[in-house]
Amino acid sequence: MPAYDSMSLISDKQCIIIDIGYKYTKFGFSGESNPRCIIPTETISSDTGKYKIVFNYKDTDELYTNLVDFIHMLFFKYALVHPKEKRVVIVESLLSPSVIRNTLASVLFDHFEVTSIIFLPSHVISLYTLGINTGLVVDVGFQEAIVIPIYEGIPVLKAWQALPLGSKAVELALRDRIQNKIKLITEKGEEVMNSFCLFDTIVEDIKVKSCFVTTLERAKLLANGKIPKLQPPAFRYRIDGSTVIDIESIDRELPFETLFEQDNDQMSLSTMILDSILKCSIDMRKQLAENIVLLGGTVMTKGFKARLKEELLSLIKQPKYSDKLFINVFKFHNPPAKENYVAWLGGSICGATDMISMKSLTRDTYCEMNNNTIPDWCSLTNRSDSVIQKILQL
Structure with a gap:
């Protein structure tokens, strides 16, 4: 058989x-x-x-x-x-x-x-995994991030938000930073530049092994061209026996900033969440803000949840939201699974x-x-x- x-x-x-x-x-x-x-x-x-x-x-x-x-x-x-x-x-x-x-x-x-x-x-x-029927579900996948409020088990369709902010955007940002840093180690031990083609699997592996989401304070310094005193260690990634990529400390932090930097329409992952809550009825908003559920492999990145909470608490003080959203607490669920x-x-x-x-x-x-x-x-x-x-x- x-x-x-x-x-x-x-x-x-x-x-x-x-x-x-x-x-x-x-x-x-x-x-x-x-x-x-x-x-x-x-x-x-x-x-x-x-x-x-x-x-x-x-x-x-x-x-x-x-x-x-x-x-x-x-x-x-x-x-x-x-x-x-x-x-x-x-x-x-x-x-x-x-x-x-x-x-x-x-x-x-x-x-x-x-x-x-x-x-x-x-x-x-x-x-269902949490035993609740109301929550703001944020799914950050490979191609896009989708935010949909669920109230009493029913999706609130008028409040859904979606942007092409996912692992693909992070990997594209990382590829741009490391594409010209590929080196070939010769038999004499010399390091020369190499035009090796970076496959998607290699970029993804580098992202998982070396990159992380930095804090809001460090992100503001980096955005202004300032280098913080404390720096994470550099990372040398070996593609094969003779080809290596030197991942600098700044290359480990900046790729994930793509998710939090506001575009020309002043949209980012953080504003998506606040805009989604704002489009819901007043009696729903506090309950949704205190029941945020994160999905997708991208949110498993080290520092992601802490940075997202910092962004939300910072944005809620801006006039765009402070005059309409009277919320000062955001709570995230810990699902019983990855x-x-x-x-x-x-x-x-x-x-x-x-x-x-x-x-x-x-x-x-x-x-x-x-x-x-x-x-x-x-x-x-x-x-x-x-x-x-x-x-x-x-």
Whole structure:
């Protein structure tokens, strides 16, 4: 008996939980506290033979092919589970394009023949891990940062905020700083400049190993061209036996300033949070400010939470917010999991409840649907009157 067959017998009653992010995908089973694997959302291109990101596609057919290859690898290489006749929970962003949702459903139903699928919004189910139904969810992913207030389990859509501030922006800033600092050590021990091409994986590794978020006080000094007295040690990164990059102390601090520096529209990660709270009703604001939930691998960077709180307390004193937001306290939750898979854990909790059997979309129902189009999560088609009234009130 193949390994995946024996393993699937153990988990027949469990749902498969998949959180497909642009950069990384989390996979596991319902009722478990940790995903079985966290892997890059990549597949091998049939044209070039190199790895490519699944969501870099030209048309729907290419997206379909990418998802088939990626999910096949996910099930049979990493999870060792046969997907046929399984129930699947998909954790997705509220702003995920409909074409991705519809193509993913087609791949799972038509190609892998799963029994049912349910799509869960990541911002909402992240609160399940904390046992609360109201919070300001800040998701800082690879491509963008998304802020959505959740009040009594309902997203406040008029207050959502999004900006291209994520790991990608940080890595681009880091690449610009270190691209011309690559050196080649010769056999005589001499160091000469080298034109080595920096791959994305190398830049990401340097970011994780050496970079951190500095304090607001040091950031102001660096912005004015002043160098603080105390400096973090420099870092020498070895690409191979003879190629090295000298990461200076300032190179370790400044890349993450991209997230907090205000652009031409005076927008940053900190202003997104305050603007989102400001767009909510007055009676919601204090509760949202005291229930901030951070998601995404970017927020796991050392010093991120402390700097974000400093920024919020500083900005709230400015006339733009002080005359409208009468808040002087910001509180952050500590989820029972690492921030990069909190949303997956929320899906795992939901997958262990009866909601999955009652709200899932079955394969038979999918085949009867017109054009096989999955209803959007905010569609009022299958909602009860009480839920509709809550949405309309917000």
